[in-house]
Amino acid sequence: MMTTQALPSALAAIVDDFQALSEPERLQLLLEFSEGLPELPDRLKDHPELLEQVVECQSPLFLTIETEKNDGGQDAAVRLFFKAPAEAPTTRGFAGVLHEGLDGLSAEEILSVPDDMPELLGLTRAITPLRMRGMTAMLGRIKRKVAATSGVRA
Amino acid sequence: MPYPVEQNEKFAAYAHPERLVSTEWLAAAIESGAVANGELVVVESDEDVLLYDTGHIPGAVKIDWHTDLNDEVTRDYVDGAAFAELAASKGISRDSTVVIYGDKSNWWAAYALWVFTLFGHEDVRLLDGGRDKWIAEGRELTKEKPAPARGNYPVVERDDAPIRAFKEDVLAHLGKPLIDVRSPEEYTGQRTHMPAYPEEGALRGGHIPTAASIPWARAAAADGTYRSREELEALYLGEAGLTEGDDVVAYCRIGERSSHTWFALKYLLGFDSVRNYDGSWTEWGNAVRVPIVKGAERGSFPVPAGV
Numbered sequence: 304m305m306t307t308q309a310l311p312s313a314l315a316a317i318v319d320d321f322q323a324l325s326e327p328e329r330l331q332l333l334l335e336f337s338e339g340l341p342e343l344p345d346r347l348k349d350h351p352e353l354l355e356q357v358v359e360c361q362s363p364l365f366l367t368i369e370t371e372k373n374d375g376g377q378d379a380a381v382r383l384f385f386k387a388p389a390e391a392p393t394t395r396g397f398a399g400v401l402h403e404g405l406d407g408l409s410a411e412e413i414l415s416v417p418d419d420m421p422e423l424l425g426l427t428r429a430i431t432p433l434r435m436r437g438m439t440a441m442l443g444r445i446k447r448k449v450a451a452t453s454g455v456r457a
Numbered sequence: 458m459p460y461p462v463e464q465n466e467k468f469a470a471y472a473h474p475e476r477l478v479s480t481e482w483l484a485a486a487i488e489s490g491a492v493a494n495g496e497l498v499v500v501e502s503d504e505d506v507l508l509y510d511t512g513h514i515p516g517a518v519k520i521d522w523h524t525d526l527n528d529e530v531t532r533d534y535v536d537g538a539a540f541a542e543l544a545a546s547k548g549i550s551r552d553s554t555v556v557i558y559g560d561k562s563n564w565w566a567a568y569a570l571w572v573f574t575l576f577g578h579e580d581v582r583l584l585d586g587g588r589d590k591w592i593a594e595g596r597e598l599t600k601e602k603p604a605p606a607r608g609n610y611p612v613v614e615r616d617d618a619p620i621r622a623f624k625e626d627v628l629a630h631l632g633k634p635l636i637d638v639r640s641p642e643e644y645t646g647q648r649t650h651m652p653a654y655p656e657e658g659a660l661r662g663g664h665i666p667t668a669a670s671i672p673w674a675r676a677a678a679a680d681g682t683y684r685s686r687e688e689l690e691a692l693y694l695g696e697a698g699l700t701e702g703d704d705v706v707a708y709c710r711i712g713e714r715s716s717h718t719w720f721a722l723k724y725l726l727g728f729d730s731v732r733n734y735d736g737s738w739t740e741w742g743n744a745v746r747v748p749i750v751k752g753a754e755r756g757s758f759p760v761p762a763g764v
Contacts, residue, residue, distance in 0.1 A: 428529075
C-alpha cells in the first residue's frame, strides 16, 4: 500500500482528507473540488488552441501548463490550467484536486507524484474504475507536459 | 395505481405513447403534488455520477447506472433482491409510475429504463428530451435530496430473454436484422472505442456480419427529444431496411447507447421482438472465432468461406 509520505504536502493533505471520510462524503468532497476549480484566465479563454484535450476522460477536459521563471534562485513554479464543462462534475472534481494539489510546485515535485496517486483518494468503488481512468490520464498528461517543458526526467 | 398517460399529437403517432412524457407534462405533475405525495417517482440517471448532485428536478431521486444497476463482481445486472432493495429505498413500489430522465439525450436514462424492464416493472416512462431540455427551458432545479417514504417492492427475478440477447443468442440470430448503433468509425473498425472516450480494450475492430449502421444519436433531435415517428421510420425502415414484424437485435459497445435505440424500436415504432445485446462490441470484438466484418459494407451471413 502506497502512503502519502512521498506526495507533495498540499496533495498529501487532500489525500488525507479523502481517506478520513466515508464513501458518500468523499463524493461530496469531490463535488466541492469541482465547484472550486478556477476559471481559465482570459488569455487562455480566448485561445482554446493553447490547451490540449485529455481524450481518456469521459467528458471533454482540456489542460495546459505554464512555467513561471523566478530570479531568487528557486526552482521555477509550474502553473496548471484546466477547462471542463459544468455538466461534467466528476471530471471537474478530479481537475480541482490536481489543481489544488500541484499548482505552483516545481517540475521535480510534480514529476515525483506516483502515477497511481488517484487510487489513494478511495473513490474507485464509488466512481467506478472506468471513470477513475480519466483521472490517471489527466495526471499522466500533466507529468508528460512538465517533463517535456522542464527537461527534468520523469 | 398508474398515473394518467400524457396525450399529445407527437406521442399519439408512436406505437406506445404511454412510454413518454414531455417536460411540460412533468412540470405540471410536480406542480400538482404528484411527485411530493409519491404517486409519481422521478428518477435521474446520468453518465456522470455527480451530475445529479449539482442540481436536479425537484423531488427526483438518483439511480447510478454503474454503482446501482450493475453487479459489483459479475459482469451482469443486480439480482431481484438487490433491485427490490434499490427500488424500495428510492420510494418505488411495484405499481409505481416511474419517470426516468438523464443527460446526453437520455442515453443512460434509457439504459436504466431497460434494466427496470428486465425486472418487469410495468409503468416506466422516459422524459422526452431529458435533463438538457428541462434545463434549456429554464425549469426549476434543486440540490435538495428527497427522503421518500420506503416503497413496497417484492423480490422479482429478472426475465432477460424477451429483451436481452447474449452472445449465443446473437450467433443464433445471425441472418436476421441487427442494428449497430456505434459511431461510423467503430462500425468500420477504424477504432474500437468511441471518439473522445477511453479505450476499453476490444481486440478487433469492425461489426457483426449484416448489421446495419445507425448511430444511436440519429434517433434524437437537436433538443434531445426522440424524432417523430415519420423520421424514425425513414431511419429504421428506410435506411436500415427493417420490415414490420422483424426480430431485431441492437448493440453498441457495452449496451448503453443501444438501449436508446431499443426504446425507439420497441415503444415508438412498435417492434414486438427487440433485444439489446449488452455484451456488445467489448464482448464480440474479443470473443474467439466469432465472425466479424471490417469496413463500411454490412457483409453477409453465412460468411463466405476463406474470408
